[in-house]
Amino acid sequence: MNGDPRDFAAHEAALLDERRLDDWLALFAEDGHYWVPLLGAAQADPFSHNSLAYEDRLLLQLRVDRLKNPRAHSQHPASHSQHVLQPSRIEHESAGEVRLRTPFIYIEARGESQVLLAGTARHHLVRASRGWSIREKRIDLLDAARALPAIQLFI
């Protein structure tokens, strides 16, 4: 992924939907974070208010490893995801950094049930030797604070 950063979000989502989770995790910078604020777009930081998820690489690795364990009971049957993305827009660009904004619909299906979420993904990317890496993937859900069923994969 060395080319147009606007292609990044679609590439990243495809890895998730294909369940290539190790490849996905490798996209994160060492200090990268995955963040789903509880106040959605209105939230300023992950410390003064709680989040649905706020994870560094260690925790993301834990999630990925857990999903691979045959005794991850909640994955019988397994969940599948589909990201439907609008084209990414560049919010900000400077030397070696770019911020993308990508509105999406996310569907997580498992057995007879489906969870449907909508929102905007905001990627803060930094230029690394192998292309872009994720310093932060922030997901601003529409009405993030509402009562939700289990969301098991990665939005």
Next chain:
Amino acid sequence: MTSYRHHPERIAALVQDDRVHRDLYLSDEIFALEQEHLFANTWVYLGHASQVSEPGDFVTQDVAGRPLLMVRQPDGAVHVMYNRCAHKGTQLVTDECGNTGRFFRCPYHAWTYKLDGAPLGLPLKNGYEGTQLKACESGQGLSVVKHVKVYRDFVFVRLSDSGPSFEDYFGEVLGAIDNMVDRSPEGKLTVGGGVLRNIVHCNWKMYLENINDTVHPMSTHESATKAAEALWEGRAPTDPKPMAMEQMLPFGSGYEFFDKMGGRVFANGHSVLGVNFSIHSNYAQLPEYEAAMRAAHGEERAAEILQRSPQNSVFYPSLSVKGSPQAIRVIRPLAANRTLIEAWSFRATGAPALLFERVMSYNRLVFSPMSVVAHDDVHLFESIQQGLRAGGNEWVSLHRNYDPAELAQETITTNGTNELLMRNQFRAWAKSMAAGMEAAA
């Protein structure tokens, strides 16, 4: 399915000494009767007074299917009213929370009410002259919930006029709220960081039972704990443990750990799990905070507060408290097969920011809809809800460590894996259902 409405003896028969019948979890009629009786004549947690800090602040919350309104009064008191206009029943406010100013104004025909629910005014007043309005319910303003108890800022309601007093109902288990509040050197907690809300497709009692289930972590949480252990393996003991690891790793403790942590049951279904220690006992020490606690509470009391960190204290039927890490879960039943679970975090006034970071991290990892730990629990609760529909065995076993002598005692201290903590909930369930039905008869 059997009809229960006019058959209290059939309801009583669902709870045996060492097992319970599946209809407790499956029957819509039982659920309706619980809403009418059990949740009306017990003390149910409504919310925290810090959610309504200024006069005119309100919070709306359904309890047992009834829409309620908690409001801070001009004199500082917290009142609870039914969220129903005295005219035709419009909800006065439909936001989850907010500030109404000095009065409530119904959005439909603009009747107004003082913050305590007393009638204030209505348009086209003269059309009511000579009518019975003033004398009937509609002229009296909002209906008030009479039995409200604000205990150290935790607001509970009892909707029914009959039933035990707050102190009689909870008794000793109130010490679990004291412990959490006293973790603030100033004796004050405020809700912080918002609430994580989960919809779980299972009966509420199943969730509450699991709060006292220490036999499941080894098998249920294996995927999460094995992943955590593998990631942490090989680190030097001196390596600073990230907070998430500090919180995740103890879930992998063995049967012996959970057995030895001990449990205690009280009358009316309440319990404390982890009377000796718990998965929260070994969080990093904070010397400055401990000094502040000693200054505030004295050496002895400070040590007592800080050493006590039970796994869960259950305020039957709706609240579960974790003194450390200052979290509560509220169980809000929606249907026989659907339950809303809320996880709230508290800031302790005068305590370091790290404590708040700790509770937010814990709630995120363990109680968020995107939790790493809870997916396996939730899947299994939903699986039980389906599995119980199977033919053949209609009973759920609660035999572990059953001892007939327990029937004669109210407060019992026991091993941490004893299913007594669950049997105790169901005995209280049968008692509260029966009390409500007698009162209704």
